[in-house]
Amino acid sequence: MGLATEDVERLDEIVKRTRPLHRGDYLFRESDPFRSLYVVKTGSVKTFAPSSEGGEQVLGFHLPGELIGLDAIDRDRHACSAKVLETSAICELPFSRLEELTAMTPSLQHQMYRLLSKEIAQDTDMLLLLGKKNAEERLATFLLSLSQRLRKRGLSPSDFHLSMSRHEIGNYLGLAVETISRLFTRFQEDGLMCVDRKHIQLLNLAALESLVGSCSQNRRQQQT
Amino acid sequence: MGLATEDVERLDEIVKRTRPLHRGDYLFRESDPFRSLYVVKTGSVKTFAPSSEGGEQVLGFHLPGELIGLDAIDRDRHACSAKVLETSAICELPFSRLEELTAMTPSLQHQMYRLLSKEIAQDTDMLLLLGKKNAEERLATFLLSLSQRLRKRGLSPSDFHLSMSRHEIGNYLGLAVETISRLFTRFQEDGLMCVDRKHIQLLNLAALESLVGSCSQNRRQQQT
DNA sequence: CGAAGGTTTGAGTCTTCTCAAGAGCGGTGG
DNA sequence: CCACCGCTCTTGAGAAGACTCAAACCTTCG
Secondary structure: OOOOHHHHHHHHHOOOOOEEOOOOEEEEOOOOOOOOOEEEEEEOOOEEEOOOOHOOEEEEEEEOOOEEEEHHHOOOEEEEEEEEEEEEEEEEEEEHHHHHHHHHHHHHHHHHHHHHHHHHHHHHHHHHHHHEEEEEEHHHHHHHHHHHHHHOOOOOOOOEOOOHHHHHHHHHHHOOOOHHHHHHHHHHHHOOOEOOOOOOEEHHHHHHHOOOOOOOOOOOOOOO | HHHHHHHHHHHHHHHHOOOEEEOOOOOOHHHHHHHEEEEEEOOOEEEEEOOOOHHHEEEEEEEOOOOEOOOOOOOEEEEEEEEEEEEEEEEEEHHHHHHHHHHHHHHHHHHHHHHHHHHHHHHHHHHHHHHHOOHHHHHHHHHHHHHHHHHHHHHHHHHHEEEOOOOHHHHHHHOOHHHHHHHHHHHHOOOOEEEEOOOEEEOOOOHHHHOOOOOOOOOOOOOO
């Protein structure tokens, strides 16, 4: 991440390590007062916001190394809920202490700005996905995103376990469960991947990449 | 915004005021090196990112008082383009100077975090819109958003001019132009608003609000 | 072992898109 | 000042991708 050793040490001092959390546990709930950011050490977490009528929108799945809670700074209150998907180790970063630290350390302040900015850029990618991509492109994008993020952490980019349900994937991608299920079946028939329940093997990353973005010209060019 | 007078004065010192820009001018283009944030003083700006195949995704319309460019901090390079929709006055905030200033001024640093966080929270709202809402709900949400933002700046919340085309609205909301056009017609028939070309009058804000979120139960509850 | 919930598959429907054509405005130039 | 041109907007008709509803299957877990 481009942090100097001494910065890391300082950060280390304010980190609280929590005992392992289990499937279904909440890190925080929507409208809880905001106190800390959270970093996933191992396991995975989903964040979601209530939509009207009691439904919910899954906002993201968070893998080891990823930061959660940045959207709460503005209102001093969490705008979404965070639920643990499998047994996970999570670190807590009390925000007030982090803020003091970054105020004293320009390099950390810059890092913090970058983290916030990266989150915005990622959301932007999701907007593009939801606004312009069809079901096939959405799922391919999702699978490749997982793959790349796992690779970044030194884990296998082509053989992994889905800690979330088809329902949650569909919700996240703006698709119905049935659509996800059918696409998994189709991708498997096409030799792109091997699906066994929650165990995923990506057999052809190149082909998946070619699906992302411009597979079919079935959507009108929405220029302006 | 909760800034002390002295903070404002300091900010004021680093702001560059640019001459008026005109319809079609770019504030910056995607992949330009990142140097400054921009604040709209008067007029309006749209930001958009290239999608695959040469299309584009409109990311937002920016009205007076709103900040542009936060997504570029992470990569030191703009992730989207910003184009002026009508004659506009824009202020430029050199980011390196802003960063120095916030490092010296905890209250400003906090404000900066809040601005970044707010941007994330707004994107989250858009994800919900694109992921869960139908065409009617999307347009109603869009109109009410404009209305509220104009009100915040002391402008009429129910009588305003659209500086963007139907095409751009559709692109932003993930809908085809024709759908936007049909909805404007229908909203007008239903007495919700009066549309004359780009001149909009909202006649029934309460009814629009009831459309947002839970008008019809025609979408399955995507729970997880 | 049985209930509960997640997944898959099929059939039919529907919202929204696509394609097409005409109308309305606005700008340009003779 | 008016005809012409280009572009945006509107409206209609048909197509289609994804959704909804339904049912069966399979896992998991108490």
